[in-house]
Amino acid sequence: MPCRLLIVTLATVLLSGCFAVMTSQAPIATSYGISDQQKMQAAHHWLVLAEHEAHNMLRSPALSGKALFVEPGEDVDFARGFESLLTSELVTRGGFVRTEPVNTALVDTRVQVVRHKDRDFVRAPQGALTALATGIAVATIPYNHWTEPALALIPAAVAGDAYSGSWLSRSNTEVIVTTRVTENSRILYSSSNIYYINSGDNDHYGAARSIPVTDQW
CATH class of the missing domain: 3.40.50 (Rossmann fold)
Structure with a gap:
């Protein structure tokens, strides 16, 4: 019996917490989906x-x-x-x-x-952070595995050539x-x-x- 009472009490507390989380005194701002503007x-x-x-x-x-x-x-x-x-x-x-x-x-x-x-705040384009993180990771590989550190510039240069044309500063x-x-x-x-x-x-x-x-x- 005490165990059942404990379960009911716990469920009530959790449920009341859900109600509190899902309510607001004013509308919450939401963002539009990602769109392009030239x-x-x-x-x-x-x-x-x-x-x-x-x-x-x-x-x-x-x-x-x-x-x-x-x-x-x-x-x-x-x-x-x-x-x-x-x-x-x-x-x-x-x-x-x-x-x-x-x-x-x-x-x-x-x-x-x-x-x-x-x-x-304006969110970065989809994939930008991944590309940046990948570039950083690639740059550290030669110091551990490759014999010529300058080879690390090749993947970065390829990525830059492929994507730099679509990167624009915020305005x-x-x-x-x-x-x-x-x-x-x-x-x-x-x-x-x-x-x-x-x-x-x-x-x-x-x-x-x-x-x-x-x-x-």
């Missing part, structure tokens, strides 16, 4: 975006047969460069582009620079690039894309807008 670091990347937008615009049924005028953007590097690149891509792909906004649909690009000031600055085509106050086409940029490249895109992120509501 990083703009060269004028060539502006060309890639211009190719993408020109391709989609000329395939849009709403723009079929319409003359287009690419409006000048802000007096910053990205706006000037993207205007020229987009115009070239539209013309190259057979688009009807005019030099004056007369009887045309207007193409404009808007850029918003977002700088996060209080971003929390707290992003740009939202929206390309629209309008006619008579009607939006015929709209496409928005988000990219990371290097923080020192803010002036290429315009003024940055700081977005504080805190745990206070």
Whole structure:
């Protein structure tokens, strides 16, 4: 009997502990699944975006047969460069582009620079820690087994060549690039894309807008 009473008491304590663990006075923050976001670091990347937008615009049924005028953007590097690149891509792909906004649909690009000031921890890419640990382990092998320590650099070099192209430094600055085509106050086409940029490249895109992120509501 005392043994049964002890078991019941123990089960009650454990069960109450489970209830305490599974409750919270406020919602618990969870992370999104791992996703990719490209990083703009060269004028060539502006060309890639211009190719993408020109391709989609000329395939849009709403723009079929319409003359287009690419409006000048802000007096910053990205706006000037993207205007020229987009115009070239539209013309190259057979688009009807005019030099004056007369009887045309207007193409404009808007850029918003977002700088996060209080971003929390960002998890490393899947496999990064394993790759690092493996590299460290491989580097210690020659001191115990190989006769030539310099051979340890070979596996590390191979790994570096294979993966270094996809490793990017963390950035707290992003740009939202929206390309629209309008006619008579009607939006015929709209496409928005988000990219990371290097923080020192803010002036290429315009003024940055700081977005504080805190745990206070």
